[in-house]
Amino acid sequence: MKANPIKKLRKYGQSLWLDHIRRALITSGALQKLIDEGLMGVTSNPTIFEKAIAGSKDYDEQMQLLLSEGKGVPEILNALTVQDIQMAADLFRPVYEKTKEEDGFVSIELDPALAHRTEATLQAAKNLHPLLNRKNVMIKVPATAEGIPAIEALTAEGFSINVTLIFSVEQYEQVARAYIAGLKKWVQQGRSSESIRSVASVFVSRLDTVVDRLIDERLHAAKTASEREILRSLLGKAGIANAKRIYQKFKEIFHGPAFLDLQKQGAAPQRPLWASTGTKNPNYSDLLYVEALIGPHTVNTVPPATLTAFQDHGKVRATLEENLEEAEAVLETLEELGIDLRERTRRLQEEGVASFSDSFQKLTRCIAAKRERMLGEHEERFSASLGHDEEAVHARLRSLEKEKFAERLWTKEASLWKSDPKIQEKIKNRLGWLTITEAMLEQAADLTAFARSIKEAGFTRVVLLGMGGSSLCPEVCRKTYGVAPGYPDLRVLDSTDPATILSVERSVNLETTLFILASKSGTTIEVESLYRYFFKKLQALRDLPGEQFIAITDPGTPLEKLAQENGFRRIFLTPRDIGGRYSAHTYFGLVPLALIGVDVAAFLDRALEMVQASQSCVPAEENPGIRLGAILGVLGREGRDKVTLIASPAIGSFGYWLEQLLAESTGKEGRGLLPIEGEAVGRPEIYGEDRLFVSLRVASDKDDLTDRKLRTLQEHGHPVVRILLRDPLDLAGEFFRWEVATATAGAILGINPFDEPNVTESKENTQRLLEAFRKSGRFPSREPILEEEGIRLYSDSGIAPGGFLQEMVWKFLGPAKGSDYVALMAYLERSAVHEELLQRLRSLIRDRTRLAATLGYGPRFLHSTGQFHKGGPDAGFFIQITAEDQEALPIPGEDYGFSLLKQSQALGDYLSLTNRGRRVLEIRLGREVEADLRKVVNRMENRS
Ligand SMILES: O=P(O)(O)OC[C@H]1O[C@](O)(CO)[C@@H](O)[C@@H]1O
Numbered sequence: 025m026k027a028n029p030i031k032k033l034r035k036y037g038q039s040l041w042l043d044h045i046r047r048a049l050i051t052s053g054a055l056q057k058l059i060d061e062g063l064m065g066v067t068s069n070p071t072i073f074e075k076a077i078a079g080s081k082d083y084d085e086q087m088q089l090l091l092s093e094g095k096g097v098p099e100i101l102n103a104l105t106v107q108d109i110q111m112a113a114d115l116f117r118p119v120y121e122k123t124k125e126e127d128g129f130v131s132i133e134l135d136p137a138l139a140h141r142t143e144a145t146l147q148a149a150k151n152l153h154p155l156l157n158r159k160n161v162m163i164k165v166p167a168t169a170e171g172i173p174a175i176e177a178l179t180a181e182g183f184s185i186n187v188t189l190i191f192s193v194e195q196y197e198q199v200a201r202a203y204i205a206g207l208k209k210w211v212q213q214g215r216s217s218e219s220i221r222s223v224a225s226v227f228v229s230r231l232d233t234v235v236d237r238l239i240d241e242r243l244h245a246a247k248t249a250s251e252r253e254i255l256r257s258l259l260g261k262a263g264i265a266n267a268k269r270i271y272q273k274f275k276e277i278f279h280g281p282a283f284l285d286l287q288k289q290g291a292a293p294q295r296p297l298w299a300s301t302g303t304k305n306p307n308y309s310d311l312l313y314v315e316a317l318i319g320p321h322t323v324n325t326v327p328p329a330t331l332t333a334f335q336d337h338g339k340v341r342a343t344l345e346e347n348l349e350e351a352e353a354v355l356e357t358l359e360e361l362g363i364d365l366r367e368r369t370r371r372l373q374e375e376g377v378a379s380f381s382d383s384f385q386k387l388t389r390c391i392a393a394k395r396e397r398m399l400g401e402h403e404e405r406f407s408a409s410l411g412h413d414e415e416a417v418h419a420r421l422r423s424l425e426k427e428k429f430a431e432r433l434w435t436k437e438a439s440l441w442k443s444d445p446k447i448q449e450k451i452k453n454r455l456g457w458l459t460i461t462e463a464m465l466e467q468a469a470d471l472t473a474f475a476r477s478i479k480e481a482g483f484t485r486v487v488l489l490g491m492g493g494s495s496l497c498p499e500v501c502r503k504t505y506g507v508a509p510g511y512p513d514l515r516v517l518d519s520t521d522p523a524t525i526l527s528v529e530r531s532v533n534l535e536t537t538l539f540i541l542a543s544k545s546g547t548t549i550e551v552e553s554l555y556r557y558f559f560k561k562l563q564a565l566r567d568l569p570g571e572q573f574i575a576i577t578d579p580g581t582p583l584e585k586l587a588q589e590n591g592f593r594r595i596f597l598t599p600r601d602i603g604g605r606y607s608a609h610t611y612f613g614l615v616p617l618a619l620i621g622v623d624v625a626a627f628l629d630r631a632l633e634m635v636q637a638s639q640s641c642v643p644a645e646e647n648p649g650i651r652l653g654a655i656l657g658v659l660g661r662e663g664r665d666k667v668t669l670i671a672s673p674a675i676g677s678f679g680y681w682l683e684q685l686l687a688e689s690t691g692k693e694g695r696g697l698l699p700i701e702g703e704a705v706g707r708p709e710i711y712g713e714d715r716l717f718v719s720l721r722v723a724s725d726k727d728d729l730t731d732r733k734l735r736t737l738q739e740h741g742h743p744v745v746r747i748l749l750r751d752p753l754d755l756a757g758e759f760f761r762w763e764v765a766t767a768t769a770g771a772i773l774g775i776n777p778f779d780e781p782n783v784t785e786s787k788e789n790t791q792r793l794l795e796a797f798r799k800s801g802r803f804p805s806r807e808p809i810l811e812e813e814g815i816r817l818y819s820d821s822g823i824a825p826g827g828f829l830q831e832m833v834w835k836f837l838g839p840a841k842g843s844d845y846v847a848l849m850a851y852l853e854r855s856a857v858h859e860e861l862l863q864r865l866r867s868l869i870r871d872r873t874r875l876a877a878t879l880g881y882g883p884r885f886l887h888s889t890g891q892f893h894k895g896g897p898d899a900g901f902f903i904q905i906t907a908e909d910q911e912a913l914p915i916p917g918e919d920y921g922f923s924l925l926k927q928s929q930a931l932g933d934y935l936s937l938t939n940r941g942r943r944v945l946e947i948r949l950g951r952e953v954e955a956d957l958r959k960v961v962n963r964m965e966n967r968s
């Protein structure tokens with residue numbers, strides 16, 4: 025059996041506490057299970073409660089009761105939090121007793137608004153204590169100038185205090201002295217000090233966040249390689265070095281004469297508690313602030329993700345007093361570099377108070393809003409009418425509950441999807457998205473500052489060069505949130521189509537445009553080619569063109585190297601264990617979001633509500649993503665595999681992102697869910713039995729007509745899921761809900777939702793074609809099956825010859841049946857006119873054949889639905905629409921241009937599909953693209 029690292033910690037004199045609380049954690053038995061595994065206590069803070077209460081339904085029942093008793097917001101807030109603390113304290117009571125009152129504590133923080141008021145703090149603590157009515161509870165008081173006397177006074181009255189928000193050795197020393205002074209007063213009254221306990225919460229990771237930012241600034245300005253090397257060696261070191269210094273001070277005080285008398289009388293030292301020990305920089309080890317701080321008489325309080333990681337791969341060794349000289353050297357070097365730690369830690373404390381205060385106010389507002397909602401009429405946030413599949417979905421949810429799906433998802437058990445250990449290893453390395461949101465919140469201030477600096481530097485436009493998961497979330501966010509006043513506008517360029525590239529180029533002023541190169545792999549051909557094109561343009565305009573580029577990529581990719589070598593303005597490195605389509609809450613989504621002036625912290629806060637609502641302690645039936653995933657998976661298996669998204673106007677583009685997530689994640693091994701996005705809602709008769717409708721509506725987007733249509737579909741036996749968003753910011757949470765849902769549906773379908781095995785086929789074909797072109801100067805020749813007024817049709821799918829263009833197309837679609845689908849794949853500019861014509865064609869096909877029809881633009885869709893086309897069920901009829909480009913547009917450093925690249929991509933995909941025996945028809949338009957497309961559509965509609 026695997027050794028239990030939590031229990032091992034105890035042998036080294038350290039207690040592990042959990043920095044988290046919520047009702048379901050207690051009622052589900054999850055907390056008890058952790059106690060059985062060696063957990064020794066719990067800490068809470070206003071942010072934790074805010075997430076628990078705002079982001080879950082855990083408290084709804086108690087709230088209803090309190091409302092029926094006529095309680096107001098402050099009373100409700102008090103009642104909910106006090107009950108959580110009491111329930112948790114009762115679970116920890118045996119630990120408290122077993123450890124002779126040393127451990128088994130649950131901490132609760134006072135209202136942060138009191139942080140600078142000594143008397144009010146005293147009063148609040150005295151009021152709260154009897155309400156809590158438990159011995160093993162600690163009240164948290166901040167180590168502010170006004171908090172210190174309160175700590176002394178409260179200790180002098182026999183209270184057990186958790187001193188919070190300590191950042192520096194100076195603050196720590198004052199806290200320790202206040203505790204001792206308080207204890208002395210207590211003892212002088214003839215009382216026994218044995219039952220008083222205290223911990224001093226030293227915030228570790230937050231110091232790194234601030235110091236790393238300052239180091240980054242210096243790195244940017246550094247002139248020499250050796251300067252850079254010194255600076256890099258300091259990254260991620262300050263927090264631990266500072267904690268080690270504080271620990272030495274602890275020993276000096278509590279093992280020295282100052283405490284000796286009290287100790288003789290049985291008083292307990294105030295243990296340092298390492299707080300803020302969740303890793304904030306996703307590129308650092310997930311156990312950085314646990315494994316390096318192990319030593320006697322200490323506590324470490326960790327958030328759930330860190331606890332899970334520690335249970336999984338935690339290594340225990342006495343580390344707290346290792347390399348002390350090195351730690352001192354780090355702190356001294358920082359000072360020498362002008363990083364004033366005293367000043368920084370003072371500010372950190374102020375910011376800490378402010379941010380807890382902010383959470384407290386949000387919590388109050390959230391309770392007020394919930395109260396309003398409960399008292400008034402309200403629409404349900406999620407509902408599903410599933411007809412005769414209803415019971416099957418519930419049965420699946422019951423079995424997911426029994427199999428502990430949620431718990432295993434959060435502990436990243438790859439066996440949920442595949443049994444092959446090699447695949448499991450890969451899956452395990454693809455689940456970082458589950459826990460990234462909270463860590464990114466820590467980067468919000470930095471992103472906001474960066475965005476401000478870009479705005480102030482005079483940039484008027486941002487052009488993002490990226491494909492699929494590296495570009496779709498930013499595109500959705502730009503369309504949903506617009507651009508804040510004064511911030512640069514964002515365009516996403518995810519095409520090799522020369523007309524599209526030129527239209528973007530012409531719409532911006534190159535001199536004031538910032539380019540983002542976004543690529544997880546750092547090897548994507550479209551991104552690289554576009555970079556070369558624009559870099560060359562800028563080289564002609566200015567010195568140091570790299571100043572107009574930033575990169576978002578994984579550590580160690582060719583793109584990181586390129587960015588370093590070419591002096592990019594900034595490089596954002598993202599964690600390796602998050603695949604592109606699951607990266608909305610990483611830098612891939614957040615950097616562009618910040619640049620257009622969206623409040624990143626507010627966005628992540630909303631996302632965190634959904635993360636909270638999806639935790640493992642929430643039953644499957646109520647777990648938003650799991651519930652949706654069960655519907656998708658069960659109905660998909662029943663043949664309702666066309667997930668038809670109906671998004672209200674305010675969030676109309678969400679489907680761009682969702683399309684990739686669902687199609688690329690599930691479309692493999694001959695199975696999958698096909699998202700149908702951007703399709704107008706039709707009458708029930710035009711749909712086959714293969715549809716599941718999902719309506720996503722923002723509350724303010726009232727639309728009676730669509731509502732009526734949905735109801736009619738429902739009455740005709742079509743399953744309909746309805747999701748209501750309070751406002752567009754809720755989209756932040758939807759990204760997460762759908763990620764969990766996709767992972768859940770993937771498990772039900774028995775596929776690995778985190779790879780894209782068939783995408784490479786088309787990429788390889790493209791490379792082969794480009795190679796052949798290099799050698800022979802042309803592509804393999806093909807004979808059209810029809811040529812009509814400059815429009816040519818190609819197919820290898822055995823369409824009987826004869827007839828006009830439209831007849832050939834209908835003949836091609838002739839064999840389609842039941843749950844087949846048609847994919848229109850247009851390698852054209854995504855202009856309004858083309859879109860209108862292609863949508864007409866799409867509707868026509870659907871209405872005539874009752875088949876689901878999708879529309880994608882090449883090469884964009886290759887990084888999205890392209891996986892489903894090749895890896896999903898053999899049910900597709902593929903219509904490629906290509907055209908002769910007006911311009912070739914060179915790619916610097918290559919002997920082919922964009923036009924040729926695009927043609928190779930289209931032909932490469934054509935060959936991948938035909939090689940798999942899938943049915944493909946290419947309609948090649950001439951140079952008059954718009955006129956030719958119109959001609960095709962009119963012919964199909966029998967208009968001419
Ligand atoms: O971020 P990258 O590595 O450039 O990849 C872009 C997209 O291409 C794909 O790998 C498919 O080709 C997607 O999964 C991904 O989102």
Ligand SMILES: O=C[C@H](O)[C@H](O)COP(=O)(O)O
Binds near residue numbers: 043298
């Ligand atoms: O008591 C501990 C604090 O609430 C907590 O560790 C703060 O951590 P954070 O920096 O992750 O918010």
